[in-house]
């Protein structure tokens with residue numbers, strides 16, 4: 001049965017043991033898990049298969065960004081691994097995203113949600129200026145969202161701060177929002193943040209939460225607190 005929770009816990013760890021230690025403290029009925037670049041580069045597909053065997057649906061957060069054929073074949077490999085969600089950078093362009101969509105659509109069986117990364121939640125206006133984009137993050141997110149919608153993607157990675165504007169123009173896209181910080185927790189390197197409750201209230205579909213849970217003294221209690229905040 002598919003998990004009903006909006007919470008995705010980021011397993012950002014340097015080893016299999018550390019990731020599985022946290023997973024053992026989490027309940028697959030209360031959260032999904034995210035495998036990102038650090039853990040996947042250390043452990044490979046086996047860590048995904050292990051987490052799936054433990055009952056977790058896995059978001060493979062490798063943010064593919066390459067020419068259309070290479071990206072589409074990477075997405076196909078992720079689909080064949082049985083992940084629940086996979087993502088590509090929208091800045092790879094319309095043809096790249098469309099190639100991923102077309103490739104997934106040719107596959108038989110369950111397909112992962114195909115999600116486009118817009119503007120990283122660690123970035124603010126000055127970071128965009130540094131890469132030659134003289135624009136507010138939300139304007140760039142909306143531009144990339146239009147391309148993702150045209151390519152037939154299922155959703156976007158964005159900040160929850162952009163959710164109201166996105167839902168107004170692309171209500172069919174599911175919004176996956178990192179940069180979630182429970183009140184009182186450290187901002188770390190994130191810049192465009194909201195609390196779990198705020199994020200859900202403004203239209204986020206999925207909340208990606210890493211360090212506020214993974215680095216907590218009691219990760220299970222930290223997850224339970226987020227669950228309670230969302231129910232309250």
Ligand SMILES: O=c1ccn([C@@H]2O[C@H](COP(=O)(O)O)[C@@H](O)[C@H]2O)c(=O)[nH]1
Nearest residue numbers: 010036119120121178179208209210211
């Ligand atoms: O724009 C983005 C895209 C991905 N992420 C990832 O989400 C988690 C957030 O972790 P925290 O510890 O809660 O900051 C992390 O794995 C990032 O790679 C993101 O933060 N922003």
